[in-house]
Amino acid sequence: MKQITLDGNILSDAAQIHDYLKEMLDFPEYYGKNLDALHDCLTDLENTEITVTAPKEDGAIFQKVIRVFKAASRENAGLKVHF
Numbered sequence: 149m150k151q152i153t154l155d156g157n158i159l160s161d162a163a164q165i166h167d168y169l170k171e172m173l174d175f176p177e178y179y180g181k182n183l184d185a186l187h188d189c190l191t192d193l194e195n196t197e198i199t200v201t202a203p204k205e206d207g208a209i210f211q212k213v214i215r216v217f218k219a220a221s222r223e224n225a226g227l228k229v230h231f
Contacts, residue, residue: 149195156203156210165213183216190220190227197228 152172159165166181173196175189200217203210214231221229 149197150193151197151199153199153201154213155201156207157201160203160207160210162209165209183212186213187216187220190217191224193224194226196226197230199230202231 150173154165154168159168163181166179166186169175169186169189170179170181173189173193179185179189198217200214202214217229221227
């Protein structure tokens, strides 16, 4: 099982989050680095566990990413997300 941690205290903007997830989860080169593309790639993953640590300061983009993770994990039994 692939396991990663997404720490909102380290990754604070959309570009950093998308770059990190693309690299760590082996998203395809054509990954669009937006929330729709993130959802599509997350629903295709198998045997993946992601631990998400929300930032101490309320980051709007991070809250949107969390919503995408929740939706994708409901659709994909192979994706486990812990908050």
